[in-house]
Amino acid sequence: MLILTCATKLQLLESVLQKSLPQTLPVCGAVMHINRGNPAQHEVVVDSWPEFKVVLTRPRKEVVKENGDYYTNLHAAFYWDIDACQSLLENKNAIDWGRAFQLQGLQDGLYKVSKSIAEVRRLLNNHCSYATLYFRFKSDLFHYGTLNSSHAVLINETWSIGGNHQSLRYLNSLICNFPSACLLDKEGQLASWTLSDPLACLTHSYTLPQYRGHRCNTVVGLEAARKMHAKGFPAYGGVLPDNKAAKQGLMKYQGFHTLPFTKYVLFFTPGC
Secondary structure, three states, X not given: OEEEOOHHHHXXXXXXXXXXXXXXXXXXXXXXXXXXXXXXXXXXXXXXXXXXXXXXXXXXXXXXXXXXXXXXXXXXXXXOOHHHHHHHHHXXXXXXXXXXXXXXXXXXXXXXXXXXXXXXXXXEEEEEEEEEEEEOOOOOOOOOOOOOHXXXXXXXXXXXXXXXXXXXXXXXXXXXXXXXXXXXOOOOOEEEEEEEOOOOOEEEEEEOHHHOOOOHHHHHHHHHHHHHHHOOOOEEEEEOOOOHHHHHHHHHHOOEEEEEEEEEEEEEEOOO
């Protein structure tokens, strides 16, 4: 196991991951952020170098202040070899399974292996799975405003797995450090928004109920995607399987298409 700290090696890793898009999306997005100022203070772990079989991105140890904070303790993984992936995930120096954490990736094997490890360790686990949408940029769109810290409370209140102080802190960090887009109503109040995260994934999209039916999610999602592309990032995100309106809207209006991958978001919490 190696922690990559050399800027040249990290740039080389980024180029390798970009050649394997879209299946490397979460890890590639994290590495690109690391190479562009590292606002989330993440680091990269590989099983070996330069011929790596698995790559893991994670926060630096000092970033996560609370053991139960799986919002900030965000990991992503991509593998060429499933056995190497399992070995790295089981390595106590790669992932601290004694703390709550989140693991994301687009490979079915990642879900199966991590779930198996959690069961052996008798850890509480939960997961969300999303159809993965990938945006291929075609044209410039209108410019919309970005979110600011004053919006964090509302976004936290409307997030299905949020509503606590950890999620509020996490969402505020996304607003302050990563591209986002939003629509405001005539009174200047927040109506619809899309954030992006340390994995360069478009996320936490939401439209207030009174503004639904006007394609707000599509418009704001495209604007957020434009901002990601302007910074050189691939644009991708996840949609819940039963959210057919979002998938159809994004694919119909500009460049998104559904990938043959399920985006897994896995949550692990040590038992009491």
